[in-house]
Amino acid sequence: MTKSEFLKKLASNLKGLSEAERNDILYDYEEHFTIGMEKGRAEEQIADDLGDPRTIAKLFAANQIVERAGEKMSPAGIGRAIFATAGLGFFNLVVVLLPLVLIIGVLIGLFSASVSMITGGIGGIFTVIFYPVLGFFIEPVSNLFFLFFMSLGTGSLGILFFIANCFIMIFCYNLFVRYLKWNIEVISGKKGKGGLA
Amino acid sequence: MNIQFKKGVLELCVLSSLFKKDCYGYELVSTISRNITISEGTIYPLLKRLKDEGFFTTYLQESPEGPPRKYYRLTDLGRETKENLEAEWRKFVEGVNSIIDEGGIDDQK
Numbered sequence: 001m002t003k004s005e006f007l008k009k010l011a012s013n014l015k016g017l018s019e020a021e022r023n024d025i026l027y028d029y030e031e032h033f034t035i036g037m038e039k040g041r042a043e044e045q046i047a048d049d050l051g052d053p054r055t056i057a058k059l060f061a062a063n064q065i066v067e068r069a070g071e072k073m074s075p076a077g078i079g080r081a082i083f084a085t086a087g088l089g090f091f092n093l094v095v096v097l098l099p100l101v102l103i104i105g106v107l108i109g110l111f112s113a114s115v116s117m118i119t120g121g122i123g124g125i126f127t128v129i130f131y132p133v134l135g136f137f138i139e140p141v142s143n144l145f146f147l148f149f150m151s152l153g154t155g156s157l158g159i160l161f162f163i164a165n166c167f168i169m170i171f172c173y174n175l176f177v178r179y180l181k182w183n184i185e186v187i188s189g190k191k192g193k194g195g196l197a
Numbered sequence: 198m199n200i201q202f203k204k205g206v207l208e209l210c211v212l213s214s215l216f217k218k219d220c221y222g223y224e225l226v227s228t229i230s231r232n233i234t235i236s237e238g239t240i241y242p243l244l245k246r247l248k249d250e251g252f253f254t255t256y257l258q259e260s261p262e263g264p265p266r267k268y269y270r271l272t273d274l275g276r277e278t279k280e281n282l283e284a285e286w287r288k289f290v291e292g293v294n295s296i297i298d299e300g301g302i303d304d305q306k
Binding site (some may be wrong): 023024025027028029031032034035045049050051052053056060062063069121152 | 221222223226230236237238239241242243244245246249262263264266267
């Protein structure tokens with residue numbers, strides 16, 4: 001590989017990083033080639049000894065992820081972290097995406113149930129209130145009283161359930177972020193800062 | 198050599214090399230790759246990470262042979278970490294060696 005081939009390949013694999021960071025990195029490798037050639041080494045030899053630009057780019061990407069893991073994770077941050085983790089291997093993607101999909105599925109189910117209950121409750125109350133007016137559209141109900149309080153109960157439970165789901169969602173979100181960070185630490189082989197790991 | 202050994206110890210190697218004197222990237226990379234078999238290109242990501250974590254600063258210095266070179270210099274945090282890592286490493290090597298040596302003694306029975 002020539003110097004320009006190496007740098008081009010490296011640059012294209014660093015697309016996930018900001019332009020400033022990318023240029024910073026490329027500057028270092030440019031300098032490396034320049035000095036190496038000053039010392040009489042062949043361009044191809046230097047590129048060979050540097051290794052595969054894709055592997056190198058992955059390491060820079062991993063740095064980024066680890067850095068982000070130390071910060072507060074916004075949904076966008078999580079998205080980027082997952083995307084970058086995927087670049088590190090298919091297995092990692094599965095290990096990260098599968099729990100995420102399951103959690104989202106469960107949350108959708110819970111929210112659907114709570115919304116259904118609220119809707120049913122509102123529907124029932126609506127029926128009772130407007131029964132005198134809409135009576136001929138709606139099946140006669142033997143006990144309006146019963147229906148009213150049932151609906152009130154269901155609707156109230158639905159609302160409580162919905163609120164609980166919001167807390168569950170926040171809890172799952174934080175849990176998932178911690179899981180993602182743990183995952184990142186395991187991938188990068190890093191147990192803690194400054195250790196021999 | 199085991200890749201896990203290399204990964205953990207590379208940080209120590211970089212910090213120790215810079216302890217003696219400030220180096221420019223190429224210099225660091227050749228020193229290390231001369232002594233440990235490693236893809237030279239993988240050292241730069243480590244340098245970047247360590248710099249971002251505050252273990253060293255960089256500065257440009259004019260070079261007689263061409264464009265200015267980027268030099269790395271240890272910070273106080275870098276120096277402190279180097280001492281800690283070195284102590285951990287010596288302890289580790291000592292421990293492993295004693296296991297190996299004691300194992301050797303048992304074999305002779």
